[in-house]
Amino acid sequence: MTKMNNENPLKRVAVYVRVSTDRQAKKGDSLAEQQDTLQKYVNEHNMILHSVYIDDGISGQKLDRDEFSRLMEDVKSNQVDLIIFTKLDRWFRSLRHYLNTQATLEKYNIGWLAVSQPFYDTTTAQGRAFVAQSMTFAELEAQTDSERILSTFEYKVKVGEVISGTTPLGYSIKNKHLVVNDDAEKVVKIYEYYQKNPNLRACMRYAADELGILRGHAQFRKLMQNTKYKGEYRNNLHYCPSIVSKELWEECNQLLKRNQRANKTHDYVFSGLLYCAHCGYRLSSCSVRHRRRADGTQSPYTYPSYRCQCKLNKLNVCDNVKVYNEKTLERRLLEIIKDEIKKYISEYEITSAPAVDNMCKQKKLEEKISKLKDLYLNDLITLEEYKIDKNNYEKLISSLPKPSINPTKDLGRVRELLDCDINELYPALDIQEKNQFWRSFIDKISIDKEHNLDIHFK
DSSP, X not given: OOOOOTTOTTOEEEEEEEXXXXXXXXXXXXXXXXXXXXXXXXXXXXXXXXXXXXXXXOOTTOSOOHHHHHHHHXXXXXXXXXXXXXXXXXXXXXXXXXXXXXXHHHHTTOEEEETTOTTOXXXXXXXXXXHHHHHHHHHHHHHHHHHHHHHHHHXXXXXXXXXXXXXXXXXXXXXXXXXXXXXXXXXXXXXXXXXXXXXXXXXXXXXXXXXXXXOOHHHHHHHHHXXXXXXXXXXXXXXXXXXXXXXXXXXXXXXXXXXXXXSOSSOOXXXXXXXXXXXXXXXXEEEEEESSOTTSOOSOEEEEEEEXXXXXXXXXXXXXXXXXXXXXXXXXXXXXXXXXXXXXXXXXXXXXXXXXXXXXXXXXXXXXXXXXHHHHHTTSSOHHHHHHHHHHHHXXXXXXXXXXXXXXXXXXXXXXXXXXXXXHHGGGSOHHHHHHHHHTTEEXXXXXXXXXXXXXXX
C-alpha cells in the first residue's frame, strides 16, 4: 500500500460519499456535508479530482452499490491513485467486505484516507490491525441496529401494529392497525368460491371476471395463503380483525395443498426460454392430448406444448391463443440455428467494431497522459505545460463516442456450434440435456402467432 504523500500535487483522487437515510436523519451526516469536507481537502492539498462517487440511501453492509462498483472499475483500470472519504464507516460497515476490497486496493497499489479520522494508517502492520479492529466494531454497530429494528418489528406485531404500508386486499390502515374495508366482501367470495370449486385457475378467472380482481398465479396463491385473513400474523393469533373464518381459511388451504402438483408429469425442452412476442409474457408449458398420432394411428398421445400464460389467466392484455408444439419448435430451431448464429456474429462484429476502435484510442490517450506525468516528474516539462496538455488529452477522451454494446462479449460458445454437427449430436441428448444445451447460448426466444422465432443470444 502506498502511503499518501501530501506533497505530491499530481495524485488522482476519487471522492467517495455514502449516506444511509437513518444516518442522514439522525446525525446530519448529509451528502452535501461530506462532499464539502472532501472538496476542501482536495483543494487544500493541490490534488487532481478524478471523480466523485455518491451512494445515496445505501447501507454500508452492502457491497452491491452502484457508485462503489464504478469506483472499483476505475481502480482496476488505473485511473485512481487515492480514495478519500470522511469517516471509515462511510467506506464500509462489514469486516468481510472491507478485507476483500482492501485486497483489491493493495493489488493495484491504491491508498485511501478517512480525512476526518487521519489516525488510520494502512501502511504498517499495526495500522492495518487497528483498521480491521475498527471495522469489527462498525459491523457490530450495524448488526446491533438490525437487531434493534427486528425487535421493534416483533413488538409491533405483538401489539397488532402494521410494520409496512402495504395492506392485503380487504384491509386498510387506521391508527397503525389493520381495519376491514369494503373490499372484504370480495375476499370472502373468493374463499367461498374456491371452497366449492377447488381449482386455482378457475378461481382466478372468477375473481377477474366477476370481482375485478386481477392477480398473477403466484400473487393469487399468496392471497389464499395470507394468514391475516383469519386474524393471525406470525406469533400473534389475534393480530387483526378476521375477514374469513378460521375454519374456511384452513379448509381452503388444505385444498390448495392437495391440488398442488408434487411432481411434473413431463420435462420440457424449452422450459423458461419461450416468450410471447405480442405481450412479452413467458409461455407456460402444457400437455395437449390428441386421439391421433402424427403417424396416423388412433392411440391417444400427449404432445408437450407451450401457450401464453397471460391469455391463460384471462388478464385481457393479449389475444395470442396459439399452442406451440414442442417437437415442431425443435425441428424449426435445428433448421435455422446455424444461420441465426452466423447472422448474430456478423451483426455483432459490425456493431462492436467502432466501440473496439474507440477503446483503443482511449487507451492510447491515457498512455500519453501517463507519459506526460513522467515528463513532468523528471523536470522535462513545466507544471503549466503538463496541465494544458493533460486537459487537451482528457477533452479528446471525453469526445470519443461511448460504446453502445459491450465489445468484450465472448462469442466462443456460439462459434463452436458452427463447427459441430448439431443434427447428429442433438438426438442423443435427453430432455434435461436438451434444455441445458439451448440455455447455454440462448437467453430467450420470442414467438408470434405466425410461429416466427426471434432468438436472443447471450
